[in-house]
Amino acid sequence: MFKTILFSILLFSAFAIAESKDILNLQIKNTINKFKERAIGGKEFLEKRTTGYLVIPNLYKAGFVVDGEYGEGDMVIDGNITEYYQMISASIGLQAGAQKRSLIIAFITPEALANFRKSNKWKVGVDGSIAVVDWGRGIDLSSIDFKKTIVAFVFDNTGLMVNLSIDGSVFSELKKIEPLPERGPISFSGFYASLLSKKI
Numbered sequence: 317m318f319k320t321i322l323f324s325i326l327l328f329s330a331f332a333i334a335e336s337k338d339i340l341n342l343q344i345k346n347t348i349n350k351f352k353e354r355a356i357g358g359k360e361f362l363e364k365r366t367t368g369y370l371v372i373p374n375l376y377k378a379g380f381v382v383d384g385e386y387g388e389g390d391m392v393i394d395g396n397i398t399e400y401y402q403m404i405s406a407s408i409g410l411q412a413g414a415q416k417r418s419l420i421i422a423f424i425t426p427e428a429l430a431n432f433r434k435s436n437k438w439k440v441g442v443d444g445s446i447a448v449v450d451w452g453r454g455i456d457l458s459s460i461d462f463k464k465t466i467v468a469f470v471f472d473n474t475g476l477m478v479n480l481s482i483d484g485s486v487f488s489e490l491k492k493i494e495p496l497p498e499r500g501p502i503s504f505s506g507f508y509a510s511l512l513s514k515k516i
Contacts, residue, residue, distance in 0.1 A: 341397065343373035344390045347418050351469065357458035362422065365458060368393040368429045370487075372403055372419040375470075387419065388490060391433070399433070405485035419482075420469045421446060428465035432487070441483045448480060 348371060352359040362369055372389030385405045390397045403419070423429035432438050440446050447464035449457075470480060 337400075340373070340388060340390065340400070344371045344392075344397070347371050347373040347420070348392070350418070351420055351471075354471070355457055355469070356454060357456035360458040362420075363395075366422045366424060367426045368398075368423045370401060370419075370421040370423075372401075372421075375403065375417050375419045377415040377417065385485065389419070393429075400490040401487050402490040403485055403487050405482065415472075417470055417472045422467050422469070423465070424462055424467065425465045432466075436488065438487045440485045440487075446482060448482060 348362070352362065355361070368391060370389055370391050372387035375385055375387035377385045385403065387403045389401055389403070391399050391401060423432065428444065431444065435443055438444065444466060445464065446466045446468050447462070448468045448470060449460075449462075468482060
C-alpha cells in the first residue's frame with residue numbers, strides 16, 4: 317500500500333510546477349483582477365475588509381489513491397507582496413485525473429494574519445480553521461459578516477466558483493530567489509517524510 321501511495325505522489329509531482337518569481341507575480345495580479353471583476357464587492361472586500369490575503373493562482377490537484385494538491389502564491393498586505401508561500405495537501409481517496417484552480421485566502425483580523433505569518437508550518441484544522449466561502453450566488457462580499465477570521469475563495473479556470481474543503485493543507489513560507497532553475501517537477505518526498513515522522 318505504501319508503495320502505491322508513494323507512486324501516486326511521484327505521479328502528482330509532475331503536475332506541481334514551480335514558477336519563476338516574475339511569472340508568479342504576473343499570475344497573482346491576473347488572479348486578483350479576475351476576483352475583483354467577477355465577485356460582487358470583491359474589490360472593496362479585499363481592500364477594506366481584510367488585513368492581508370494570500371493568493372495562489374494555480375492550485376494543482378491530481379492523483380489516484382492519493383489525492384494531492386500543490387500551489388505557490390504571494391501574501392499581499394496593503395497592496396504589496398510581503399512573502400511567498402507554498403501549499404501542500406494529501407488525502408487518501410479514489411480520485412483520478414488532474415485539475416487546476418485558483419485560491420484566495422483572506423485574513424479578516426490582524427491576529428489571524430500574524431499567527432499565520434509567524435508559523436513555520438501552518439496546518440488547516442490544527443493551527444487554525446479556514447472557511448471556504450460559497451460565493452457563487454450573486455451576494456455582495458463586502459456586505460457579509462464573516463464569522464471566521466480566515467476565509468477562502470476558490471474558482472476554476474473558467475472563472476466559475478466551486479466549493480471544496482482544504483482541511484489538512486499545510487502552508488509554509490517559500491524563499492523565491494533569482495535566478496531560478498528551469499521549471500521542473502517538485503519532489504514531495506521530504507514533505508511527506510516529515511508528515512510521517514513529525515505528524516505536523
